[in-house]
Amino acid sequence: MTHLPARTPYARKLAGGSIAIVNNTTAAQGGRVPQDMSFQWLREQPSFDFFDVLHIHSLELAAEPDIEAVLDRCERDGKQVVCTIHDVTPMFSPDKAAYARQLRMLTERKIALITLTEGAAADLRQMLGSQQHVNVLPHGHVLPLGDPRWQTPSRREEPIGTTRFAMYGGFRPNRSMFPVVANLLFGNLSGPTTVSILTRAVSPIELDTNRDLGAVVNAALTRPERVGLHLSPFPHDDEIADFLLSADVLVLPYRWGTHSGQLELAFDLGIVPVAADVGHLREQWRRYEGVVPEPIWFDWVDDYQQGARILTALQDATQRQHEWPTDRDALRDIRSAEHDATLAAHHRLYTEPR
Structure with a gap:
């Protein structure tokens, strides 16, 4: 499984059991997979054989042709794609319409969407259509549980x-x-x-x-x-x-x-x-x-x-x-149980048929 990008603790903790992250490893034919992999880098790779699941965490600042090309190849090569929408509005650009258009590129392909709160899920349904299904999984811990x-x-x-x-x-x-x-x-x-x-x-x-x-x-x-x-x-x-x-x-x-x-x-x-x-x-x-x-x-x-x-x-x-x-x-106990449930939910989304 590869994250786009993978620098945040949220992304890196989604591993364990049968889930392994290939960012920052030498899994790709062309060499090391960047930790902060981009759509452009992924588009340029000769093969997608180094991952089974692409987990997108950010669309902002990516060129739409690169996004389209990567999603096309994932669909053609049978790669699972999920996307966690951390932010309903863009962080860097004032162009909310362009950001919504990028999100619709995912929904048109029936890519599984995740967000972190019920309120954000309601915002996304309003933006993308009331029938759009959005999985809600909490952010969870940032400090590693064994730290x-x-x-x-x-x-x-x-x-x-x-x-x-x-x-x-x-x-x-x-x-x-x-x-x-x-x-x-x-x-x-x-x-x-x-x-x-x-x-x-x-x-x-x-x-x-x-x-x-x-x-x-x-x-x-x-x-x-x-x-x-x-x-x-x-x-x-x-x-x-x-x-x-x-x-x-x-x-x-x-x-x-x-x-x-x-x-x-x-x-x-x-x-x-x-x-x-x-x-x-x-x-x-x-x-x-x-x-x-x-x-x-x-x-x-x-x-x-x-x-x-x-x-x-x-x-x-x-x-x-x-x-x-x-x-x-008490918080760490809650976080631990929460993390087990979150990993199980991600495993389901990574493996269920599209």
Whole structure:
């Protein structure tokens, strides 16, 4: 089975039993299968003999002729195809119609669709047709179930009373990090704060086109004692988990979106999440209500009140950071049973006749 792409923990954990992932192996005739395989790369391969199932996780940024060509070859060669739709709206492009057209390319071929919440499934049925069947399988754990960090408490490395905020991920259009930084630097908070950001290495084009990134870089240069900017070629799982365990609060400043793996990792690590109330993040949390405390939410409803809403949420986090009674042992038990059911459901989708 091959994922497109396979860098996220969500994709990589879908293995076990008779399911093996060929990304990042030498299974292909032309050499190593890239971890972040693209439709273009797959189209160029002389043979599809190195996989039985193509599991698509993203269509965005792919050229439609490449998508069509790959799906045609899969159909001709008898390869099973499934697609997990993590986001109902595009993350990078404002062209929602083009994104919907890409999704319809899948439904026209009767490719099995998966999403992570019932709310997202309802959105997809509205977009693609009320009769469209969508399988709902939860995101599940991000921290591996056997990882010793399940037993690791958050470390307090800053002076007593300092609240350590963190953000991570790319500076992409659906996130807005600098308003968080500005409000933490200058906001009326109940105690001292720091903010650290872990992101992938910065490219010239990103600095030229992303004002949010440029503003954060300037803040880190001028206030290094308060703002830490940490770059990695592409942050890996252990790096992210250790980074978050040195923080008290994870901020998720999504402008829009459907689901969040970052939110799930905050649950796994027992970190306080301050999250924009977008998409179906509330539904992701409600699955664990009673075991995981409710995140601190803010919204973007009124343009002129957005800063006030962000700062209020950050203030709330400084006061509640020591009162976050996540039962991580109970959560891990839930995650384990959930993962077994999810693997069984994927095995069914990978093997059932189209």
